[in-house]
Amino acid sequence: MSEKADSDLVRRQNRRIVLDALRQQGNLARIELGRATGLSPASITAISAQLIEDEIIQEVDVPFGAALTGKRGRPIVRLSLKPAATHVVAVKISIDDVVMVLTDFQGKILAEQASRIPTYESEQAGFGRHLAKALHGFITGQGLGTRDVARIGIAIQGVADNRSGSITWSPAFRARNVPLAPAIVERLGVPVMIANDANMIAEGLLSSDRAHASGITAVIFTGYGVGMGLIINGKVYHGATGAASEFGHMNHLPEGALCRCGRRGCVEAYAADYAILRSADGKGNDVAPLSAIDPTRMTALMARAHQGEAAAIAAFETAGTALGFGIARLIAILNPDRVVLAGPGTRALDLIEPALRRAIADGVVEALSRQVIVEHVAFGTDMIMRGTINALLRAVDHEVFSQGPLEKTG
Amino acid sequence: MSEKADSDLVRRQNRRIVLDALRQQGNLARIELGRATGLSPASITAISAQLIEDEIIQEVDVPFGAALTGKRGRPIVRLSLKPAATHVVAVKISIDDVVMVLTDFQGKILAEQASRIPTYESEQAGFGRHLAKALHGFITGQGLGTRDVARIGIAIQGVADNRSGSITWSPAFRARNVPLAPAIVERLGVPVMIANDANMIAEGLLSSDRAHASGITAVIFTGYGVGMGLIINGKVYHGATGAASEFGHMNHLPEGALCRCGRRGCVEAYAADYAILRSADGKGNDVAPLSAIDPTRMTALMARAHQGEAAAIAAFETAGTALGFGIARLIAILNPDRVVLAGPGTRALDLIEPALRRAIADGVVEALSRQVIVEHVAFGTDMIMRGTINALLRAVDHEVFSQGPLEKTG
């Protein structure tokens, strides 16, 4: 149920919608904020004064002489999120590879650093300490203290448990249940969010395209693996424990092809890079899946398919069928408004899509499948980072700055 | 995004949580309401005075001499929802069979009526008019006017479209896209909700057991068909158009058994009554599915299985496997906290469950399946009705009475 309401709640909520408007629509004058939020000018004055006082937003200095908008009347004074209000750090972990990005409160990237930190063979507890140390060095190296960072977010392939702050299972780690957040929180005193990478792509999509803000959008990532993020009513859905869904490890065919996860018949075992490759090369479905695929090998395979090589074409078709049935099952369960395909796997979309659409048509009642929009987005490698940053900043807006000023104790 | 907040919103929200507390916990004194809601006694006095003024709640007269609670101090005065505040009508439509139930605002059943109205062969537009007429007769027959009814809710197997107020597809109708709500709204002037029956079971579960109010619960109905209702964060999820999910028509095996819907390989084509029967009787998967199964035939089949007949045992196992893989796929997509089995099909649970649990284990990463609680509830035929009534009353609480008094114009 919802909470009781009082004047405190009113102010918190209105602070939040003001911050949301500034984050989404960029710099706005008070009068524009009033129109965007539905609040009266008087209230905007009061709220913005408080936010300025709290050093969360600021008035934008108009560059010399740029004030001439050609309009009469008192000129507007735009407000913006104050870059130095706080910072966030987004971290992406792949096999033996950790990328860290520091941004200011506006989301501008201030620093980026890629480190080779061994993940796969790391012992369980050691990695967390290692990462905490790297993060500390990264932050202080930019002339900031840990108190200047409000949140740290970690994106990773596999199943993350945001409650315990550990990685339940990931292809980047041999070990299971690798704890991460506790070591970082202990060393830096900064709250940590751990999330699945496909969910972070969904976050990115959500903040770049408001078409996904209503209803349900499923973002399906294909590439080295297959993942999915769900946007339900404008919020990215994180399962029971924040674990996200495991679309890639949904069963496609009982007793089917061998998957990286050790099971049989997962969607991923037909549609991930390694699966397409082994199928095209006639290696059979029981070959132990490779863990790292050189992107050029996929490019070469696509070229072979385009030149008409039957085995290559069939491999992509099989991938499309597995994805399509997976999407059909998703539609039967959730009836989403949109399905968005993303990730490097979409480079071969022309080879995959016909079989994919056929499978959707075969796999679900037409009354449902007809309503669903299936589309795709161009994949930039930075989508995961961008999404993580946005998720972090939104969390700061809502959980921290809607309450009052950030305490910079210590 | 959320709305701007003002004092009006505060009062609306607090009115709502007061009504929620009374609906859920029964009659409460003002002081108890204060504890239940977190509001101060002063506010409760103000809010309850308004609700009494609006004739939505009332003070409960203590029966003669029953006041002796043995306690000192001023005795409490309990408040209750006022039965006559308004009424709702729940309707359940099965093949050629319509049941209507009238309840007061407390949810007490005042009248019930089962009518044989032809559905399956009815022409598209005719049925809505027919039903509207029956409803009008039912309501006036109880000495009420249509203005005394705040909502009418219709539960039906199949896909309902609550936006247009029509039945997209249902086994109870030969026709597709049967419009219902418009005719009723036109004749009676009462808002109509149309919903899938499995969703209504979920509503019933939600209001009877608060364990389902957090996280995700999937309620799976088995019997004449297979359906599912989803409870997400304390609310029953109605797909894009209120269509609900079509778990029963999720594909289990490509090119598999023939389903009532005309497709192949749906879960229902293995796990519904008709599917189990045809499988046990060795009729093959291509036999056109029967539409109505006499319950005694299922009872007989269960007896045969218990006596050790191999074909009967295998049929139930096949049903369990199909359901289990369906649930495994559901878990991969949504990672729910609980899966609840309901419906007449659960009478054969002992025959189904081993295969079902095996399939779940085979079909999804253990890290996920281990966290999910799979349970079942005893099936009462009235669960659908009870759920519909609760959904209607909650809608009235929130959408009507949180705003102000109900206008009884005309």
Add this chain to the structure above:
DNA sequence: TTGATTATTTTGGCGTCTAAAATAATCGTT
């Protein structure tokens, strides 16, 4: 320089909440 125009702030009033004080309705005890 003056008036028109538009943005922002100030003022005054309203609604809701809460804490604390007042009142009401009992029971127990003398």
Add this chain to the structure above:
DNA sequence: AACGATTATTTTAGACGCCAAAATAATCAA
């Protein structure tokens, strides 16, 4: 039967947030 103790409810006074309207500020145009 009267009085104090006890608990429930209402009243009172003060705080905070919102809004409408008035006042002020900062510009352009004539």
